[in-house]
Amino acid sequence: MTDTSRSTHRAALLASAVAVLGLLTACGAGGDGTASSTRTQPGTATPVTGGRTAGSATGSAAGSTAGPATTAPDASATATAVTAGATASRTATASGGRCHTSELRATVGPNDPGAGQEHFPVVLTNTSSRTCTVRGYPGAAFVDASGHQLGPDPKRSPGTPTTVTLAPGGSAWAGLSFSNPDVSGADPATPASVLVTPPDELDSLTVTWTGGQVPVSGNSSTVYLTVLRPGSGI
Numbered sequence: 001m002t003d004t005s006r007s008t009h010r011a012a013l014l015a016s017a018v019a020v021l022g023l024l025t026a027c028g029a030g031g032d033g034t035a036s037s038t039r040t041q042p043g044t045a046t047p048v049t050g051g052r053t054a055g056s057a058t059g060s061a062a063g064s065t066a067g068p069a070t071t072a073p074d075a076s077a078t079a080t081a082v083t084a085g086a087t088a089s090r091t092a093t094a095s096g097g098r099c100h101t102s103e104l105r106a107t108v109g110p111n112d113p114g115a116g117q118e119h120f121p122v123v124l125t126n127t128s129s130r131t132c133t134v135r136g137y138p139g140a141a142f143v144d145a146s147g148h149q150l151g152p153d154p155k156r157s158p159g160t161p162t163t164v165t166l167a168p169g170g171s172a173w174a175g176l177s178f179s180n181p182d183v184s185g186a187d188p189a190t191p192a193s194v195l196v197t198p199p200d201e202l203d204s205l206t207v208t209w210t211g212g213q214v215p216v217s218g219n220s221s222t223v224y225l226t227v228l229r230p231g232s233g234i
Helices: 003-029 034-070 075-095
Strands: 104-108 117-126 132-135 139-143 163-166 171-179 187-189 193-197 205-208 214-217 223-225
Touching (some): 139 223
Antiparallel strands (some): 104 117, 117 171, 139 193, 187 214
């Protein structure tokens, strides 16, 4: 090979090497952005789009699947139910249940004597603003001016207790009976008052006694009470 040919060949090889080096440099620098974009994609795509989308979809699926079993009750529905329950409870309390002593007034009606017997109606009247009930026998005791009891407690006449419903202002009565001491020869006393205790109550109501003498001991001194029944006994 001549010197001229060798020079030409070296020049061609050098040109090829320069071209290859230029190509490699362009690829390493990113050129059109493909290589650079590939390296940075995992760090930007996941939090911005992939993470939020996946999280949102998972939450929606869990909520729709478990909703009927785990969703909290609607606040307005709960409040309505509570209010309705409280109203029903107040209504039940206001319109039923036993009459308490504080809701009643006791009186003793006029005597209805016959065949040596004295008969007085003991009346309980509902003075409250609610409807309540009484059932069975009231208690009764004659007392003197100092509050000391005169004679034993009355006995109960045979009878079948029934529930008597008392609207506001309504009354129930029980019969109080005994033999006239002048006829029976029993030891008498004149009470100042009679204490009347409503059924199933502990507190008594004091009623001034105007019925004269009552038997307290001796022959035929027993006093009787009947079950309560509707009305005033007059």
